[in-house]
Amino acid sequence: MYSPASEPDIDIQLQELEKLTEAILTKYGYDFTNYAMSSFKRRVTMVLKKNGLSTVDQLLQKLLYDPAFFDQFVLDVTVNTTEMFRDPSFWKVLRHQILPILNTRPEFNIWHAAASTGEEVVSMAMLLKEEGMLDRAKIYATDINHVVLKKAQNLVYPGRNKDLSEQNYAQTDPKGKLEDYYQMADGDMVFDPTLIANVKFKHHDLAIDHHFFKFDLILCRNVMIYFNQKLQNRVFELLHNSLFLGGFLALGAKESLIWCKIADKFESVNDSEKIYKKIKL
């Protein structure tokens, strides 16, 4: 019954990944050395297959001598799967519990850390607009990757995501219809550019760069799952430094900061949606 697979499977060793990430750090200044290796390994395996390579050494040679290939590599190994209003229950809590607090402040700053292709940036802008707060928001969206940042500014999203986007939006106690915010063009959803008029897009690498502004709310959801705990600790400190006292930090549904070194400087505001408040400097 058992027949061996036609093509040999690629089996990457941890030491090979260490060599790869060290070499990339030295040559390009991108630091993947403290990424969670379980996921990183899957990404690198995918890159090998996509390019018809069979070993990490072959990949390394190509990376070191071909900067354009490296740019594509960064795009491929970083994770850019996101959706509009991912986890609708989170957006509902944001609408009813967090935004009313921000609304008491004359102006407020929001950071989408590792914003990827911008689905959450647009989602947030729609929410703010519906609550009459968009004009007073100063918003930053950052990512390690220039290509996805450009996409985020285009506001063009594939029509195949329309149903999911609408389903999610409908569960956030919306005050309008999703279709009020976009028009269909060539099978894509093209969102209203005024939504991101207040958004500054900026390159920022959580693994290397420092804080650059102070915020009332930071969204960093399902980003740190790709980091090991050492890097997670660094990023928690960076995010802490980037928050005003009383500012909020939103993580992904299965991320937690209770174990991190500076856990005592935050308190949980909503356990199931993983929203935390900075309570100590």
Place this chain on the structure above:
Amino acid sequence: MFSLKNKAEKTTVVIGGSAGSFPIVNRILEGIRPQYRMPVILCLHRLRDKREGFKEALEIKSKLPVNEPNDKSLALPGHAYVAPANYHLLMEDATHFALATTELVQYSRPSIDVLFESAADVCGQHLIAVLLSGANRDGATGMRHIKRKGGLLIVQDPQECSMRTMPEAALQATEVDYVLKTEDIIRILNEFH
């Protein structure tokens, strides 16, 4: 009662299932010894947008406490863990989980292949993998990878499965140690206690 084909000490159990596997998993968690010596890690295909209720449904009959792991949390002996909705569950090392929101694998997130391959990498010959009823091919590649790393493979007897595509795909992909009905799966798991 079983002559064990794979003598290496076992530290971790992974179980994958899809359509038709839910009652089987319930029965396994009911039949397994309390304070089981290893973590039992489950990847079951489930609705992506339903976060609540799944763990609770598994808990009702389970002899082991059931958790949905947070990112980088510990895999403890005597506990059952189930992959959360809309995340891939991976083993980061022999004792820590990791989560990912990466692309669907075999139309699935969580995907059994993703859990099995990562567990094989960090547990090697100390891993037991069980693949149950299901209507797609998820898990087959993972089983082959576990075999290559020296783990022990168990597949639910396709004749007992309400959906046999998944166990049959694994049987075609690699050499499996045991093809067993549910009660025998429970018995062999308890022999490793």
